[in-house]
Every structure is written in C-alpha cells, then in structure tokens.
Amino acid sequence: MSERMYIFDTTLRDGEQSPGASMNQQEKRRLARQLDQLGVDVIEAGFPASSQGEFESVREISSVIEKAQVAALSRCSNPDIDRAWEAIKEARRPRIHTFLATSNIHMQHKLNMTREQVLEAVANAVTRAAGYTENIEFSAEDASRSDWDFLARVLETAIGCGATTVNIPDTVGYTQPQEFSELILYLKKQVKNIDQAVISVHCHNDLGLAVANTLAALDAGARQAEVTLNGIGERAGNAALEEVIMALKVREDIHRLQTGVDSEQLYPACRLLSMIIGQPISAYKAIVGGNAFAHEAGIHQHGMIQNKQTYEIMTPDSIGRPPSEMVMGKHSGRHACQQRLEQLGYRLEPEQLDIVFAAVKKLADIKKQIFVEDLEALVLEEVFRIPDKYKLLYLSSLSGNMAIPTATLKMVVDGQEKQLSEFGVGPIDAVFNGISKIVDRSPELANFSITGITGGTDAQGEVTVKLEEGERTAVGRGSDPDIIVASAKAYINALNRLAKREEEKICVEL
Ligand code: KIV
Ligand code: ZN
Numbered sequence: 001m002s003e004r005m006y007i008f009d010t011t012l013r014d015g016e017q018s019p020g021a022s023m024n025q026q027e028k029r030r031l032a033r034q035l036d037q038l039g040v041d042v043i044e045a046g047f048p049a050s051s052q053g054e055f056e057s058v059r060e061i062s063s064v065i066e067k068a069q070v071a072a073l074s075r076c077s078n079p080d081i082d083r084a085w086e087a088i089k090e091a092r093r094p095r096i097h098t099f100l101a102t103s104n105i106h107m108q109h110k111l112n113m114t115r116e117q118v119l120e121a122v123a124n125a126v127t128r129a130a131g132y133t134e135n136i137e138f139s140a141e142d143a144s145r146s147d148w149d150f151l152a153r154v155l156e157t158a159i160g161c162g163a164t165t166v167n168i169p170d171t172v173g174y175t176q177p178q179e180f181s182e183l184i185l186y187l188k189k190q191v192k193n194i195d196q197a198v199i200s201v202h203c204h205n206d207l208g209l210a211v212a213n214t215l216a217a218l219d220a221g222a223r224q225a226e227v228t229l230n231g232i233g234e235r236a237g238n239a240a241l242e243e244v245i246m247a248l249k250v251r252e253d254i255h256r257l258q259t260g261v262d263s264e265q266l267y268p269a270c271r272l273l274s275m276i277i278g279q280p281i282s283a284y285k286a287i288v289g290g291n292a293f294a295h296e297a298g299i300h301q302h303g304m305i306q307n308k309q310t311y312e313i314m315t316p317d318s319i320g321r322p323p324s325e326m327v328m329g330k331h332s333g334r335h336a337c338q339q340r341l342e343q344l345g346y347r348l349e350p351e352q353l354d355i356v357f358a359a360v361k362k363l364a365d366i367k368k369q370i371f372v373e374d375l376e377a378l379v380l381e382e383v384f385r386i387p388d389k390y391k392l393l394y395l396s397s398l399s400g401n402m403a404i405p406t407a408t409l410k411m412v413v414d415g416q417e418k419q420l421s422e423f424g425v426g427p428i429d430a431v432f433n434g435i436s437k438i439v440d441r442s443p444e445l446a447n448f449s450i451t452g453i454t455g456g457t458d459a460q461g462e463v464t465v466k467l468e469e470g471e472r473t474a475v476g477r478g479s480d481p482d483i484i485v486a487s488a489k490a491y492i493n494a495l496n497r498l499a500k501r502e503e504e505k506i507c508v509e510l
Contacts, residue, residue, distance in 0.1 A: 432445065
C-alpha cells in the first residue's frame with residue numbers, strides 16, 4: 001500500500017521572487033486557481049511583509065482558493081507573523097510558514113545571532129503563530145549545511161511550541177541524495193517529538209540534484225515536498241513539481257507514495273506559468289518539454305509503432321498534453337471554444353470567454369487553422385494581460401531594401417493618447433525607438449527572441465523581450481500574425497511590467 005504525502009507548491013513565492021518570473025496580482029490569482037485545480041495540498045502565496053502589493057495578492061489568493069491550504073511566509077519576528085496572519089486569515093485553511101537560518105555561516109554572517117538567540121527567536125515566533133492558528137510550518141533555512149545536532153534542537157523547539165510541519169531546506173543546493181537521506185533518518189531518530197510533525201523538504205537545484213534530493217528524502221521518511229512548476233526559483237531554481245510527481249507515479253513500485261495531484265493537469269499548469277512569465281519551456285525539459293515525447297530516430301519510431309512501451313515510460317495523456325492538431329477553424333462556435341479551453345485547463349468567466357472567442361474569430365479571418373498554442377496565446381493576451389499603463393492603439397511600419405525603416409505609432413500613456421513617427425536601423429528598431437520616446441523611458445533591451453507559435457507561414461509570431469532599467473528587469477511577451485506588431489506588444493508588455501514593479505517595489509529582501 002502506498003502512503004499519502006503532501007505537495008507544497010511555492011511557485012508563487014520562491015519561484016516568483018526569481019529574476020524574470022514576477023507576476024501581477026491577476027496573474028498570481030489565475031495561477032493559484034490552476035494550482036488548486038492541479039490538486040496541490042498547500043499553495044505558498046507569498047511573503048506578505050515584503051510589500052503592500054505582495055500582502056494584497058496573498059490576501060486575494062486566500063479568498064479565492066477552495067481546496068488547498070494557503071501559506072504565507074514570514075521571518076521569525078512578531079510584525080512579520082502578524083502581517084502573514086492578516087493576509088491569510090480569510091483562507092479556508094490558512095498556514096503560517098516562518099523561517100530562520102540555522103547554519104553557522106548564516107547565523108554568524110547574516111543574522112549576527114548566537115545559537116541560543118536563534119533557539120529563542122524560533123520559540124517566540126512559533127508561539128506567536130500558534131496564537132493565530134494550529135497550522136504552522138517552521139523552516140530551518142540552510143538546514144543542509146547546519147550542524148545536525150543543533151538542527152535537531154531547533155526542530156524540537158519548534159515542534160514543542162506548536163509547529164506541525166518542519167521543513168529541511170537545502171537552501172543553496174549543496175547536499176547529495178545519500179547525505180540528505182541520512183540527515184532525514186538522523187532527524188527522525190534524534191528529534192524526540194518528531195512524530196508530532198510532518199517532515200518537509202525544500203531543495204534547490206544548484207548542482208542539478210533538487211529532484212533527486214527530494215526523492216531521496218521522501219524515501220527516508222519526509223512526507224512533504226516543496227516544489228515549483230517548471231522548477232522556477234532562486235538561482236538554478238527549485239525541485240520541479242511535474243518531475244517529482246511523475247517520478248513518484250511512474251516508479252510507485254519504488255517510492256510507494258501517493259499525492260493528491262491530478263497528473264493530467266500538469267501540462268496545462270506548466271504551460272500557463274510559462275505563458276504568464278514569458279519564459280519558454282526548454283525543448284529538453286523533462287515531462288513538459290517540446291521534445292519530451294518526440295521520437296526522431298528511425299529505430300525508435302519503429303519500436304514505437306510496434307509497441308509504445310518500447311520507448312515511452314509514460315503517455316502524453318497522463319500529463320494532460322493535448323495532441324497539437326488543429327483545434328478550431330473559422331466556423332467553430334463559442335461552445336467548441338469553451339470546450340477546448342477547458343481541456344487546456346482554462347475555466348473562464350463568461351465575459352472572459354466572450355473576449356477570447358471574439359479574438360479567435362478575428363484570428364481565424366487571417367489564419368486558416370487555430371492550434372492549441374494559438375488559443376493559449378490569445379487567452380494570455382486577451383484575459384491575463386497586465387493592466388495597461390501603456391497601450392498600443394495603432395502601428396504602421398515601413399521597411400524594405402529601398403526604404404528607411406519607419407514606425408508610426410499611436411499609444412495611450414496613463415490615459416492620454418500620444419503619437420509619433422520614428423526611424424531605426426530596421427523595422428523593429430524603429431518601433432522600439434518610437435515606443436521608448438512616447439513613454440519617455442529608455443530601458444536596455446537585454447534579450448529579444450522570436451518564434452513561430454505553430455508551423456506554416458501564416459503562423460502567429462511569439463516575441464519575448466527582456467528589458468533592464470537600472471536594477472529592475474522585466475520580461476514581456478506578445479503574439480500576432482504580424483511579427484512587427486508582436487514585437488511591439490512584447491515590448492509594451494515588458495514596459496508595463498517594469499512600471500508595475502516600480503509601484504510594487506519590494507522593500508524587504510529575503
Ligand atoms: O530556500 C530556502 O531556504 C527557502 C526557505 C524560506 C524555506 O526558501
Ligand atoms: Zn527556497
């Protein structure tokens with residue numbers, strides 16, 4: 001018999017705080033809903049004490065999540081814990097997640113605290129949290145580089161004061177599967193009250209071992225895994241949710257663990273995140289990468305035709321990957337559109353569906369076949385777009401080997417219409433120069449990439465741009481059958497994100 005374990009998703013907290021992964025409130029709410037549909041047990045919604053914007057967004061997520069527990073992160077300080085509780089108290093199942101570092105290097109150089117002070121701070125913080133809820137998680141930051149004996153004392157203290165989950169993070173991605181497994185076994189033996197708490201693990205991927213370390217810890221008795229979609233997170237990221245889930249599922253014979261995750265929602269969830277943050281999934285990414293189920297070599301194709309199991313250890317269906325065939329055409333109706341969207345994991349409000357359906361019709365006028373990817377791009381562009389400070393109204397571009405590339409643009413900037421024409425070395429340069437002038441900002445273009453969303457010359461172009469302005473960076477994306485328009489949309493989307501980040505300036509660093 002397999003034992004039930006818990007999945008704690010931190011895409012919206014540890015994932016979101018990594019470069020290029022920031023999301024606005026509406027995008028976070030959308031992703032949180034998808035995570036709830038996916039069946040994770042806990043959604044870490046954010047770190048409320050870090051900014052007003054973060055607080056609001058945790059509060060909003062708390063009010064819309066129906067099944068999962070909603071966790072808020074806080075340092076071990078009274079104001080942080082109070083703020084975390086304020087943000088999640090309306091959630092059906094709120095959890096306070098408080099953390100403090102326990103390694104010598106962190107205690108000496110970052111916290112400037114002695115071991116006794118750390119023990120006292122943990123006891124105070126967990127006791128404070130216990131005044132609000134019985135659902136408390138304590139994380140010993142940099143646990144994997146901590147003195148094991150001291151770590152055991154800290155965990156015992158946290159549990160003694162009311163922590164019901166104790167998390168062992170490999171904060172810097174340093175541990176190895178064997179060592180991490182031994183650490184979990186050690187803690188199970190040495191922490192006297194360990195049976196009163198769930199052991200959790202939280203692995204970073206600096207040495208490419210986050211998933212392997214997570215699985216080793218689960219095999220040793222941990223019963224909660226902290227993960228993110230697509231493995232996004234600080235530096236090299238966190239353990240990827242979809243990889244942990246499918247490893248547990250495909251090799252249940254070894255791990256003997258079950259989760260509440262509906263694996264058929266994995267692909268829609270990973271795609272949604274990728275679309276929201278504008279970061280494409282690598283073709284070689286395990287489980288959800290473009291090549292993950294592609295069989296190119298003749299010998300493989302031959303084997304697959306005889307029996308799929310020759311080269312396939314799981315099916316595309318099992319992760320909810322739709323066949324990339326034509327999904328809609330000019331004559332498809334609103335109902336078909338809704339059905340397709342639901343298959344892709346998008347449950348839209350009627351007015352959102354109206355907007356997407358109108359966009360599908362418009363696209364179908366210029367493009368014969370509408371594919372899954374087109375549909376997703378439209379949903380993102382039309383429904384989950386960041387509220388516009390800058391908006392494109394009109395764009396005309398001139399280029400060619402006998403013309404000076406020129407862009408004429410009309411935009412809305414803070415509610416006011418502005419227009420101008422501008423030159424460039426090429427049409428995209430002209431458009432970007434024009435937009436910069438209109439909005440009166442001149443960020444560095446750190447990255448520009450363009451791909452066809454699907455095959456064919458009538459395919460929509462998908463453009464991703466990364467802008468840098470001082471210390472701030474933002475990624476924007478845009479799609480359109482006209483690649484110049486797609487580029488303008490991506491550039492403006494990134495500018496809107498920069499403007500948003502300015503407003504929601506994070507005042508406290510983790
Ligand atoms: O990596 C880490 O240690 C963390 C903690 C706050 C859990 O993200
Ligand atoms: Zn982390």
